[in-house]
Amino acid sequence: MDLECDVLVIGAGMAGLVAGTISSNEGVSTILLRKGQSATAYSSGAIDVMGYLPDASEPFSTPSEGLTAVAAMLPLHPYSIVGYSESVQPDTVVDEIVGSARAAISWLKNSLRDTIAPLIGSFDSNISALTVFGTTKPTCLVQETMNSESLQDEDSTLLFAGFAGYPDFNPSAAAKVFLEDRIAIGLPPRKVGRCVLKLAPFGKLYNLSSIEIARHLDHGNSIEELAKQLKPQADKLGATHVAIPPILGIRNALENKKLLEELTGVEVFELLGVPPSVPGLRLQMALEGLFRKGGGRLLAGHEAISYTKNGELLDAVMVRTPRRRMKIKSKATILATGKFIGGGLAGDENGIRETVFDLMTVTGTYHSAGDITPSRFTNRVSITPSSQPVYSCGLTVDPHFRPVQEDGVEWSSNLFAAGSILAGYDYSSEKSGLGVATTTGYIAIRKAMDFLKGVDLK
Ligand SMILES: Cc1cc2nc3c(=O)[nH]c(=O)nc-3n(C[C@H](O)[C@H](O)[C@H](O)COP(=O)(O)OP(=O)(O)OC[C@H]3O[C@@H](n4cnc5c(N)ncnc54)[C@H](O)[C@@H]3O)c2cc1C
Structure with a gap:
């Protein structure tokens, strides 16, 4: 055919x-x-x-700042090629590049609004997103399940929560790097804790992958079970925020986040992770x-x-x-x-x-x-x-x-x-x-x- x-x-x-x-x-x-x-x-x-x-x-603190630097310094970059069209006047090249990228990113954000991967953030500033290593990386938009904006409040207390048998996230190492990085850039130390929770996706207890945990959390009352373990840990530390690896679900991640927050009384967000990647999927x-x-x-x-x-x-x-x-x-x-x-x-x-x-x-x-x-x-x-x-x-x-x-x-x-x-x-x-x-x-x-x-x- x-x-x-x-x-x-x-x-x-x-x-x-x-x-x-x-x-x-x-x-x-x-x-x-x-x-x-x-x-x-x-x-x-x-x-x-x-x-x-x-x-x-x-x-760069904003994507526009980054694109302006690219236009000036990296003439072979794909972003720079956007400005080479004959219809673009030499004095509007940067505007053309920034405007095109802004339009594309806005289109993406609007298009994904009612999907399983809605995005937050804007073209006007880069977000400093936390990773599973405890480091931060500049990015323009993150999925709503990764929203950790209110963590900037100085009186926030962060709990890193990992899972027994899940090797792709070490909450102790992440907490240590998070604190060290803050001190290295001159920010005051912050109260941080870590804990390990237990889940048995489909009866499996070790060598868990993020995809298996996410599928498990998409079903039944697994979020309620998770909340029962997480709440006492968060209360003990006085945590305002809980950082978890990106496992909150494939189809119901945002609903799962909201339910977990409601049941624990703390803000929960996913860290940026490594492959295999649930948010990528x-x-x-x-x-x-x-x-x-x-x-x-x-x-x-x-x-x-x-x-x-x-x-x-x-x-x-x-x-x-x-x-x-x-x-x-x-x-x-x-x-x-x-x-x-x-x-x-x-x-x-x-x-x-x-x-x-x-x-x-x-x-x-x-x-x-x-x-x-x-x-x-x-x-x-x-x-x-x-x-x-x-x-x-x-x-x-x-x-x-x-x-x-x-x-x-x-x-x-x-x-x-x-x-x-x-x-x-x-x-x-x-x-x-x-x-x-x-x-x-x-x-x-x-x-x-x-x-x-x-x-x-x-
Ligand atoms: C581990 C990892 C983490 C990353 N994290 C980030 C991040 O956090 N943020 C970020 O902005 N970027 C990230 N990137 C970079 C980003 O993922 C890529 O730059 C981007 O996905 C490239 O998209 P693409 O559509 O060009 O190619 P791809 O996403 O690779 O898509 C290529 C497609 O072409 C198909 N294909 C190939 N050959 C054929 C063929 N002959 N016939 C039919 N189909 C074919 C493939 O099956 C696939 O569907 C990451 C990359 C990696 C590897």
């Missing part, structure tokens, strides 16, 4: 789902392919726009729900493997599933296949390559990455302030987000790219991942729709 659509989106992470939802909401027939899981589902579920410049120790499911609601067709387990071209136009994409192969013809295509986790890029002894169209790949400094082995771009120390240069590799695009070849000319006039497949930025050191994916998905689909309307994309 072959299919046809106006817009084909390859990849269902943040970038592809933003692009696909916008086009299907506007009545454009849209098919979205997802071969497997995305980095979006592994993320902490908080939307970073711009936290740091590489090697900087101080975070919530975000992924919420975005997929939005896309379907808008009338889009999501083909899960479908992998784009090759293509046909008709002159300079991409004509069709060949797709495979374990049981069948098909051809999808589209008038415009968005490539949002992510990096190494999503599978948009792959690296071996021959170099780093783009996996569907074999497009040119470059390093963060725009040197060819097609014939350089990935190990040349990795540091021995896994977590360094400057991160791993391999994360900055990807595709180079024109001002309309169309991948270009060695000669600087677009590979095809109807192929657009968005998200982490783009080169020139490092989400892990900058704290910009889902912000770049949202903004470029938002812009790339508008360019694709302009193309469909016959606008001349010079």
Whole structure:
């Protein structure tokens, strides 16, 4: 069976789902392919726009401040490319970049309002969100279950609560790091405690994963059981707030938070965590729900493997599933296949390559990455302030987000790219991942729709 659509989106992470939802909401027939899981589902579920410049120790206090610095200092960054359109006057480049990112982030926040992953925060300030390590990280929006704003009150007392048999969160270590960090930045010490609670999701007592705990809390009277253990611990410490790992539920997290708060009398919030990530999964499911609601067709387990071209136009994409192969013809295509986790890029002894169209790949400094082995771009120390240069590799695009070849000319006039497949930025050191994916998905689909309307994309 072959299919046809106006817009084909390859990849269902943040970038592809933003692009696909916008086009299907506007009545454009849209098919979205997802071969497997995305980095979006592994993320902490908080939307970073711009936290740091590489090697900087101080975070940006607002996304706008970060984007203004990017526009001035990182001309190859995907955010900077937003400002290169011919219609943008030189003196309005920064306004264009900040305005586009702001519009994309507002669209995302509004769209997710009535889903299982509603967001709080605004483009006017970065939030200093607490992580499972007891550290903080700058981010733009967090899920409502992570709201810890009132923790800023000087008389608040914080209890870190972990779970027996759950190895991904150590409340003692988190409490210690939290206090040490406060002292290091000159804040007064604060009363902090820790406790360990017991749950047996589906009868299991050890080696628990966050997903198992979250599923357990979505059912029956498990929140009431949790509250019975938590309340005496919170009362003993005089806690005003309880920080727990991100396990509050997959489908009912916000309701669970409210019930737990009602039963314990303290504010409960989720910390930003590590994969496997319950909030990341919530975000992924919420975005997929939005896309379907808008009338889009999501083909899960479908992998784009090759293509046909008709002159300079991409004509069709060949797709495979374990049981069948098909051809999808589209008038415009968005490539949002992510990096190494999503599978948009792959690296071996021959170099780093783009996996569907074999497009040119470059390093963060725009040197060819097609014939350089990935190990040349990795540091021995896994977590360094400057991160791993391999994360900055990807595709180079024109001002309309169309991948270009060695000669600087677009590979095809109807192929657009968005998200982490783009080169020139490092989400892990900058704290910009889902912000770049949202903004470029938002812009790339508008360019694709302009193309469909016959606008001349010079
Ligand atoms: C552990 C971890 C934690 C992170 N935490 C944060 C965070 O807290 N905040 C933040 O802002 N960012 C975070 N990031 C970064 C962020 O997750 C990514 O930058 C972002 O999700 C990239 O989105 P994307 O849509 O470009 O790609 P992805 O989310 O990776 O999506 C790619 C999609 O393409 C599909 N695909 C690939 N190839 C094909 C093919 N041939 N055919 C069909 N489908 C295909 C994949 O199955 C997937 O659906 C984190 C990243 C990681 C790895």
